[in-house]
Amino acid sequence: MDSMVVKVVQPQGILDGIKSNQLRQEVGDILANGANTVLIDLENVNFMDSSGLSALVSALKMVRTAGGKLYLCSINEQLQMVFELTRMDRVFETFANQDDFYLSHK
Template sequence: MKLNVTVLELSGILDGIRGNQLRHEVSNIVADGANILLLDLKEVNFIDSSGLGALVSAMQIMRKANGRLFVCSISDQVRMLFELTKMDRIFKTFADQDEFKRQIWTTQ
């Protein structure tokens, strides 16, 4: 299977409004044929419960399209939130885009 990778760099606060935008963007990315999506959260400084829900929805959108979603560059605050909510078990996370490229491109 040919990899069609899209990297989406998010910033600021991931809340209900931004979460709805994220769902829309992910749907468009799938429609454009991407089967691997990397969400780079380097510039995200806060995620609320709506934002977490949007991340789960984004993963579900990718799965329904037989795609995969990954996350990279999460801050300590976001990492703590992921651990508290067990999201760290759901999302495969990478330290940064370089680590993602090394592991995903070399294993495919």
């Protein structure tokens, strides 16, 4: 890959309305600073509501609009269930963890 600039976002705790806005803002800032690849590591997110899912979709749209790519990693069982029920598991490219992501993008 040529000049892939990866920035990792690591939300914590519950990904709800307030944290969702912070996530959108953080992804926007990352894109404004020239990164073209965003990896959202969900390892420390133990619950996500619909606004959290909406924030991830918004982030994906922002990144794609900027010509970049967005990936997710470290999705726990609760989040995986949400992704499968909403069929978002077909929309997002996911990895087991950060190491898995970096190994596949060498």
